[in-house]
Amino acid sequence: MAQIPAGANRPGQLSRQQMGAAYETRARAWLEGKGLQFIAANVRERGGEIDLIMRHQRVTVFIEVRYRRSALYGGAAASVTPAKQHTLLRTARLWLARHSGSFDTVDCRFDVLAFTGDDVEWIVNAFALPT
Template sequence: MAQIPAGSNRPGELTRQQTGAAFETRARAWLERKGLRFVAANVHERGGEIDLIMMHRQVTVFIEVRYRRSARYGGAAASVTRSKQQKLLRAARVWLARHSGSFDTVDCRFDVLAFTGDDVEWITNAFTLPS
């Protein structure tokens, strides 16, 4: 018996993965127009995934890209929970170590680029390292 592909059961509608990839591509182009320089995308490290890594002048920027069709249950930015922040911090720490750096030696920040419907919200320094 043939298997039904996972994802949307509505013809012409993108799967969650396809939607995520499309918005990450859109986010990269949007941020490049704002002057950031692309470093890496979809970085999988122990503990989490980093959607985009970019440079803003001399600052390494770890970017979480979020999309929600509407703000009905809170906007896209609201979906970056404390747990998600911790995963991003762990993944960034490992990525920096692989590139001969650390939070002590590399100037970095964590941004969120949130797409809610047609609205785009760029939150710089969305969260910081715990003290």
């Protein structure tokens, strides 16, 4: 993997954006090792972004990647709040519509890949689709 440059304001440290990109790259490789197939990364739609979109067998998987240095304030998985979940759902709905689909016609789920320190937690079906 290519070396990631240090942040401009903090020599020797990655910026927040660089750190996020590094963990999204790590998440993609980790999930591909688990059998998922890459579709897209950093998908932006009006009002939101989805870190990774992958396919797991016949299921389209929308993945939120989170990183926290420690679990002191609840860890990475705890940072996916109900408001963030709502944003992810809305963004996925727009992406599906742009690709001739909907929650009714495409089998999909929402996963979280959380990096807390050196621990990796894959939460499959982290939250449900609206009914």
